[in-house]
Amino acid sequence: MAENNTPQIRTDIPHSARIWNYWMGGKDNYEVDRVVGEASLEVDPDISTMAVQSRQFLIRAVTYLAQEAGVRQFLDIGTxxxxxxxxxxxxxxxxxxxxxxxxxxxxxxxTYARALLNSTTNEGVTTYVDCDYHDPEQIIADARNVLNFDKPIGVMFMGVLGHAKTYDDMLRIVRTVLGAVPSGSYLVLWDGTDDSKAYVTLCENYTNSGGVPYVPRPQDQIRAAFDGLEMVEPGFVSITEWRSGDTQVGETRPISAYGAVARKP
Structure with a gap:
């Protein structure tokens, strides 16, 4: 009999990905996740706004790359x-x-990706790779099986670089991936920053609870990930302010989540 390697989904223990899903208004979460999610909102009421606005930023950034920049390949790391x-x-x-x-x-x-991340068209390709984002060399090797690294790629780090152990490690990860993609590729990146005491406390509580450590960093450290790249207007801003225009959903005030879109020259 073939071995079943599908991991068991525990519904009695909260999971950070499901809690984030709850904050975003998703349905892939359980009561235990919602309880923790609500408790977290008491520490930092802006966390649900950050979750929702991070998705709005993703939508606007990918729309820009596909519609205006002509990018047809995307590498979404830490999805x-x-x-x-x-x-x-x-x-x-x-x-x-x-x-x-x-x-x-x-x-x-x-487990969810196998069920839900499927191409919406016959012409396109959608796949996933099981790889730790701390190992960018392996990510590149696996992605080459699908993506053409001679053509522009949109590289995406959406709120995950706080998991890098150190600032230098964060830069190593980003620069290794960017070093492998050609001129004309883009970096789309946002992360939570340490200018909100409530958010810092929330991250400390999460880390102390046994979660994968997440470190909010100063804005200038996140901004440094874009060094050597050509910023797309409006540059490095709170994600609520990046090309929001008439498409913004929900809060429009700046929050402690900053990012940008930039082109590799």
């Missing part, structure tokens, strides 16, 4: 649980031939 308007849905909705590679190494995320 988290699938929810509404995932990268492949946005990109393939504009350019059906788009290819998307999702990267994560969380067994729960990969």
């Amino acid at each position: 988290g649980l699938p929810t509404m308007q995932n990268t492949h849905e946005v990109a393939q909705g504009i350019a059906p031939e788009s290819k998307i590679v999702y990267v994560d190494n969380d067994p729960l995320v990969l």
